[in-house]
Amino acid sequence: MIDRDPQLWTLTSLAAAIRKKEMSPVEATDACLARIAELDSTVNAFITVTANEARAAARAAEAEIRKGKYRGPLHGIPVAVKDLFLTKGVRTTCGSKILAQFVPDRNADLVERLSAAGAILVGKLNMHEFAFGTTSINPHYGAVRNPWDVSRMTGGSSGGAAAAIAASFAMLTLGTDTGGSIRIPAALCGVCGLKPTYGRLSRRGVYPLAWSLDHPGPMAKTVSDIATAMSVLADRHPQDRAPAARDDLAGVRLGIPDTYYTGGMETEVSRRVAGAVAALRALGADVRSISIPSLDEASAAAAIVLFAESAASLEKWHRTRGDELGADVRARLDAAATVTAAQYLKALRVRTRVRAIFKQVFESVDAIVTPQLPITAPLLGDSHATVDGRREAIPDLLTRFTRINNLVGIPALTVRCGFSASGLPVAIQVAGRPFEEARVLAIGAALEKVSAAAPAGIAAGSRFVGPTA
Amino acid sequence: MAPPKRNPRSARGEPSAIRKPQSAARRPSPPSTRHRRSLAASIGPSDIVKGMIERLHAQAASFGLLDPLDVEPALVYEAEESPHD
Numbered sequence: 001m002i003d004r005d006p007q008l009w010t011l012t013s014l015a016a017a018i019r020k021k022e023m024s025p026v027e028a029t030d031a032c033l034a035r036i037a038e039l040d041s042t043v044n045a046f047i048t049v050t051a052n053e054a055r056a057a058a059r060a061a062e063a064e065i066r067k068g069k070y071r072g073p074l075h076g077i078p079v080a081v082k083d084l085f086l087t088k089g090v091r092t093t094c095g096s097k098i099l100a101q102f103v104p105d106r107n108a109d110l111v112e113r114l115s116a117a118g119a120i121l122v123g124k125l126n127m128h129e130f131a132f133g134t135t136s137i138n139p140h141y142g143a144v145r146n147p148w149d150v151s152r153m154t155g156g157s158s159g160g161a162a163a164a165i166a167a168s169f170a171m172l173t174l175g176t177d178t179g180g181s182i183r184i185p186a187a188l189c190g191v192c193g194l195k196p197t198y199g200r201l202s203r204r205g206v207y208p209l210a211w212s213l214d215h216p217g218p219m220a221k222t223v224s225d226i227a228t229a230m231s232v233l234a235d236r237h238p239q240d241r242a243p244a245a246r247d248d249l250a251g252v253r254l255g256i257p258d259t260y261y262t263g264g265m266e267t268e269v270s271r272r273v274a275g276a277v278a279a280l281r282a283l284g285a286d287v288r289s290i291s292i293p294s295l296d297e298a299s300a301a302a303a304i305v306l307f308a309e310s311a312a313s314l315e316k317w318h319r320t321r322g323d324e325l326g327a328d329v330r331a332r333l334d335a336a337a338t339v340t341a342a343q344y345l346k347a348l349r350v351r352t353r354v355r356a357i358f359k360q361v362f363e364s365v366d367a368i369v370t371p372q373l374p375i376t377a378p379l380l381g382d383s384h385a386t387v388d389g390r391r392e393a394i395p396d397l398l399t400r401f402t403r404i405n406n407l408v409g410i411p412a413l414t415v416r417c418g419f420s421a422s423g424l425p426v427a428i429q430v431a432g433r434p435f436e437e438a439r440v441l442a443i444g445a446a447l448e449k450v451s452a453a454a455p456a457g458i459a460a461g462s463r464f465v466g467p468t469a
Numbered sequence: 470m471a472p473p474k475r476n477p478r479s480a481r482g483e484p485s486a487i488r489k490p491q492s493a494a495r496r497p498s499p500p501s502t503r504h505r506r507s508l509a510a511s512i513g514p515s516d517i518v519k520g521m522i523e524r525l526h527a528q529a530a531s532f533g534l535l536d537p538l539d540v541e542p543a544l545v546y547e548a549e550e551s552p553h554d
């Protein structure tokens with residue numbers, strides 16, 4: 001029998017309870033809405049809560065299930081989407097003042113898929129303005145606060161999407177990832193996030209930031225939840241050969257890069273990541289050191305492509321309503337407007353070369369395992385952090401290990417692998433070949449089973465508003 | 470001022486930004502080098518923006534002078550990997 005407390009649910013466990021009629025969609029939705037009402041004034045994960053629409057949809061789902069019309073594992077599940085997915089009749093702000101009153105007349109494809117699967121949309125999630133930043137400190141809608149410690153940031157740009165999962169406001173959320181915007185907040189908030197292969201999930205009806213780097217994707221409490229979400233959100237792809245489910249990783253070749261991802265990390269992050277690699281080896285994986293050349297160049301190319309394409313996609317607002325943009329986004333767009341065509345084209349050429357390098361790397365390994373971030377969640381007011389004796393801007397630290405995978409377009413999964421002494425989550429990143437989401441998820445699921453659970457005692461802590469089950 | 474929260478149906482239709490008639494003063498002129506120059510001038514004293522620009526251009530400079538024969542030019546992402554776009 002499932003517990004009545006959303007903190008103890010996962011998407012998978014709630015779906016099973018709804019299918020077996022141990023829990024009704026109305027009860028599940030009311031429980032999540034009650035948590036939002038109680039705690040979101042602190043967390044600030046939502047820009048818009050669609051309580052009335054959610055209750056109506058939950059009643060409809062309940063009636064259908066009672067009649068035996070069970071649609072599948074998202075039927076009756078409370079979900080939420082980043083506020084840049086178009087939602088028919090519900091305002092879509094993109095975290096901006098400029099679009100504060102924008103109410104679309106159609107749904108994004110992925111919202112439509114959630115709706116067709118019977119999911120219950122409980123609201124639209126707070127984010128970094130226009131997704132152009134990594135902190136989710138939003139000047140118009142307020143900063144999203146990290147549920148593990150509300151004095152700390154969630155990261156971004158999909159900060160609300162990660163916080164809503166960590167605080168058990170919803171069992172599945174959708175975010176977007178252009179330079180790390182799913183994986184950064186997933187890691188800082190201790191939840192799972194998947195940036196699928198470029199083009200794997202539909203972007204129709206998703207407000208763009210950088211066309212060739214934007215990836216929509218799911219966030220949830222467990223790898224199994226993510227796999228369930230992908231079964232609804234994605235079409236089957238012939239290259240996505242699902243390995244048989246098993247507890248060990250015998251014969252799976254995992255590459256650990258010998259440069260770039262190795263230094264400049266908090267000591268506790270290094271330790272937890274080393275522990276996760278040891279756990280993967282203990283599960284039977286063939287863990288080997290690999291060399292990937294040109295990673296510094298790839299990181300630079302990712303930045304140039306991001307800024308050049310953002311300058312183009314947001315040019316209208318930058319040129320006509322620039323004074324209504326938050327200072328940080330405006331500054332980025334000011335800088336972005338100076339990138340030249342030659343620089344952009346050279347960055348694209350670098351991308352071609354780097355993609356060929358990754359293709360070659362994936363001939364010798366099945367996945368690449370790296371730390372997800374070099375740091376744990378920074379305090380909300382911090383702009384820089386000193387790591388390994390070097391002072392760096394927090395946005396640079398947060399995107400260092402994420403943005404290359406946007407440039408290359410390969411699937412990358414964030415999995416929690418432990419906690420710092422102060423109770424902040426640490427995560428690793430598992431990246432795979434294009435369209436091999438299933439393999440990446442299988443590796444993540446095996447690791448998740450042997451990773452440390454939330455530290456005892458934290459759930460009772462006054463700073464804490466919600467553990468992941 | 471922050472817009473009201475938890476008011477999902479506060480307005481309908483296109484964003485006011487889209488509906489608003491553009492006055493001559495606000496109508497964007499075609500992209501031009503003049504725009505970039507005026508933008509650069511407006512950036513003026515912001516150390517943050519200057520820092521970002523310096524950083525971006527340093528990153529671009531790290532590509533060096535690419536050999537024209539070294540790689541095939543890639544002007545667009547491979548279409549077959551983006552079935553939805």
